Structure formats: structure tokens, C-alpha cells
Amino acid sequence: MEIVLNKVLSEIQRQEDKLSSQMMQTANEAYQMTLFLKEMLFTIKMKVLQTGFKNEQQEIIFFKNIKPQILGKLIYYNKVFRIETTCPVSTGRIHQSYFENQLKILKSEYKESISNEDFYRYYRAGRTDRDHSYFRLGKINYHDGLKSNVFEIDLSFSTYYDNKVAHIIANELLYTFLLTKINPEKNPDAISINGDGNKDISWTNSQNALIELIYALYASKSIAYGKIGIRKLALIFQILFRTPLNDIHHSFHRMKTRAGSRTVFLDQLKISLEEYMDKDL
Template identity: 40%
Template structure:
């Protein structure tokens, strides 16, 4: 029996690998994959129902390690299909938020199934006779409702959970790759939007220092969390200017006898004058 099933698994993997190479559209790919996997599962189901397991260990091995390799692929492609179908139209920011939310769903499953997840990942076996043998379910093990609707000749209480764990591993990689692609696209688009001209600061260093402190005081960078030193270094980099001992410069600005905000005041007056002139034109 195992020889026939192993052949079916190898055949399934080969067919899915072919789809991954030949079909680019993820929705079409998933539709084809699901169809192939269902046929493959139907074949091994007939083999299992027709033939009896020779030992309890053979039955446990099948439902703990072999069957989940088939059903995990079905779960994976079905989840990818849903993700792609619900994928929002919008910019990279919207897509990144969408994929991050999908990762949170995977974490939610992990949190809800933490006890069994730890049991399975640790390689434990002491509950295998309950988890992976047909008809040996224990209501105290917090069974999912779907178990009571499954075909008990081809299902145990926890073989589907193993498949979900394996599918989630694959899905996490899929989503993380999508996030990387979106991030790279975002970086590429930003690099393409670079200005064609280079702006140089032609005002005084004192004026730039005054502006630097004003912007930091207003908390306009990173919701007010940006450090003064980081802003100063950013200005120096962007404008290719050395502000020198800007803290000492600020001390001198503070001790001015008249108009301590000389540059900011000049900015305010210039902008108001421009607005007034614009009103006259209108």
C-alpha cells in the first residue's frame, strides 16, 4: 500500500512543479493545482479504504506523516487562491498592509493551536494513538467541529491539523515573498521619482540651524520621535553641508538681543507678502 501511495505523492509533486513553472497567473495556477490534488487524494483514499493497515504504527505513520503531505498542498493552494482573489487594488502601501494582515492570521492559528503545535514540532508521540488513529478521538482534546462531518474511514482527529501546520509554513513563505516583491517595487518606484535637479542650501548655516531646531521642536519628523542629531545629519547629507557645532550655534541664537527667530520671522513675512500679492493678482 505504501509503495502505491509514495508513487502518487511523487507524481503529485511533479505535476505541481510543472504548474509552478508553466503558469504565471496565481489564480489559474491554484485552480489547476486544486483539481490535480483532489484527484490524487481521491486515489489514495480508495487505496486506504480498500486495504487494511497491518499495524497501529503503520496507520499512525500514514495519518501523521503521509496523508498531511497531500492535504497540506490542498490547503495551501486554496488559501493562496483566496488571498489572490481578495487582493486589493491599490498602491504598495495598501498591498503591504494586506499581506501583513494575512501573516497575522497565520499567527492567530499558531496561538490557538499552540499546545498541539508544540506537541507536533517537538516530535512527541505519546498521544499519537489518539491523534492519528481512526475512531480513537477524545472529546477532551478540544476537537474542531469539522471533524464530526469528516469521513471517519479516511480521517483522524488531528491529521488535518498537521496538514494546516505544513500549509501555513508554505503560506508564510509565499506571503513573505510577496512582501519582499512589494517592498522592492516600492524602492524601485521611489528611485525612479528622484528629482532631476540637485538643490543646494545657499542660505547661512545659522539660518539652517534655526530651521533645524524649529522643525525638531514642532515634532514634524517621525511623529516627533526623530532625534535632533539624526535630523541634523540628514540635513548635512541632503544639502552636502557641514553644520559644525550646531548646538553652540543654537546657544548663540538664543542669546540674541533682538529677534531671536530672525530666519523664521523672515520666512513668515515673505510667505505673508506672497499671499498678499497673490490676492492682488486674483
């Protein structure tokens, strides 16, 4: 199932790279990605409904890792399209105020609907002890006082909590997007490395590789003596390389339980550097 997840993420990344290489405007790119992800989600849904799952673990992996990645980006790109197409102007103070207001709305929604829930803390902690309840079909406990949108989802293709994970992923992507749209001089949260001169700078390895590098720099306190938080450090790299990362915390917890080496990318970096050094000998 891990292979399936990697394949899905690679296909999404290829589509994003394809649209970016065509120099499309953000609104058009978001619209095309929305259509692409909607079709991908529908195709996978049909396959799941037809074949089901081999065992409980496969079902949990699908609803915890695979579906939320697709749905999360679908929610994200749809929101980007709506935000871009309702922006009143393309530059100036009104433009900046518009995106600052969108960021305030996002933060408010995050506090009201996500961060104060027990499930959010469970997911952020990388726990697995309740996965059998959260990520299996037909396990919804209505005694938990769930929100009314539970009655609007397709229970043959959702555990309810996979939708929550998708919204966590979408909110993090949208947070990064909005910061890149706001004037850094007016917003201390934004990083001033997103100028036109950086348009050709892109990360060409996997997202997991970048996350591995970010955590290594954070753990070694190599940047600002370790005084900069992991979230802000990740934001710097996302803006620098113009590549939104998914839930970095959950990805890191998956790395901790990898079979074989847990530092695949760092191991390869060492090998590549040593081979490069040997060329000069």
C-alpha cells in the first residue's frame, strides 16, 4: 500500500510540474488541478468500491494516508481558485489587505474547527492506537458528538476522520500559499525569498527527501542555533523552492518506522558528496 501512496503522490506531483512548466496563472493552474484531482479521486473511489480491502491494515492506510492526500490537495486547489478569482485587484494595498484578510479567516477557522479537537492532537502526535476506530468504514461513534457534516459524507467511501485529515493538509498548504501572496515587509510571518529571481529554483527530489533534510537541519540546530521552529523552517523551504509540503509531522512519524534505513535521503547525500569529491582526486 505504501507503493500505491508513492505512486499517487508522484502522479499528482507530475501534474503540478506540468502545469507550472506551462507558465499558467495561479487561478488557471488551480482550476486544472481541481479537475485532475476530482477525476483521480473518483477513479480511486470506483476501484475501492469494486474491490474493497484485503485486510484491516490496508483499509487504515488508505483512509489515513492515501485518500486524505488526494482530497486535501483537491480542497486546497479549489480554495486557491476561489480566492484568486475573487481578488479585487492584482497589486497594491487593496491586494495585500485582501490576502491578509484571507489569512485571518484561515487562522480563525483553524482555531474553531481543527486545533481544539482531540482528534487533531491525536493525529499531530503520530499516534496509532485508535486508528482502527478512526480509519475504518462503519466505525463512526455518534456518541462523540460529531459535527452535522458527518451526515453529508458518503459512508461507503469515508470514515469521517479521513475528511478531517484532508482538511488539516489543505489548511497547511493554504497557509503557505497565503504567506507567499502577502507583502513580507508588512507581515513578519512571511519570508522575503520569493522574488522573481527565484522562479527557476525548484526542488527536484521527493517531498519526503525535503522533509528529511528539514528535520535534520532542525535536529542539528544548524539554522539560527535551533531557535527557529520546525514549522517556520519548513515554511522557508516551501517558499524558497515553491513547493508546498503535505503534513510534515505525519510524514516524519512515518519515517521513524521505515523498514531499513530511516535516513534514506541523507545517506544518499553522503554517497553523492563522496563520489563528487573523488572526481577531483
